[in-house]
Amino acid sequence: MEFVKVATTKDLSKGSRLKITVGGKDILLSNINGEYFAIDNKCNHMGGSLYDGQMEGDKIICPKHGSVFNLKTGKVEERGKLFFIKVKVEDQRSYPVKIDDGNIYIEMD
Numbered sequence: 041m042e043f044v045k046v047a048t049t050k051d052l053s054k055g056s057r058l059k060i061t062v063g064g065k066d067i068l069l070s071n072i073n074g075e076y077f078a079i080d081n082k083c084n085h086m087g088g089s090l091y092d093g094q095m096e097g098d099k100i101i102c103p104k105h106g107s108v109f110n111l112k113t114g115k116v117e118e119r120g121k122l123f124f125i126k127v128k129v130e131d132q133r134s135y136p137v138k139i140d141d142g143n144i145y146i147e148m149d
């Protein structure tokens with residue numbers, strides 16, 4: 041486990057998000073009221089890019105089938121639907137984030 045520098049705080053204003061690739065993984069970074077969070081970007085249902093979804097406060101809506109994830113924890117807040125049936129979706133992995141001297145680091149395996 042090591043912390044990897046992925047961006048600077050200047051790259052990510054309050055209420056915004058950023059997609060980064062670390063070690064071949066796409067990670068979604070977000071700034072919620074000045075706090076930074078990181079979760080897997082690729083939706084574990086069918087691979088939707090959460091970065092392309094709508095952000096509402098501390099939540100993001102998968103653009104493919106509408107599952108709603110908490111950006112702070114990666115937890116599913118609401119399962120999306122496919123042909124009127126709720127999809128089977130798990131929580132997204134979240135990563136510890138630390139800020140040092142204006143740099144954003146996330147802990148990777």
Ligand code: FES
Nearest residue numbers: 083085086102105
């Ligand atoms: S791909 Fe995200 S809910 Fe289906």
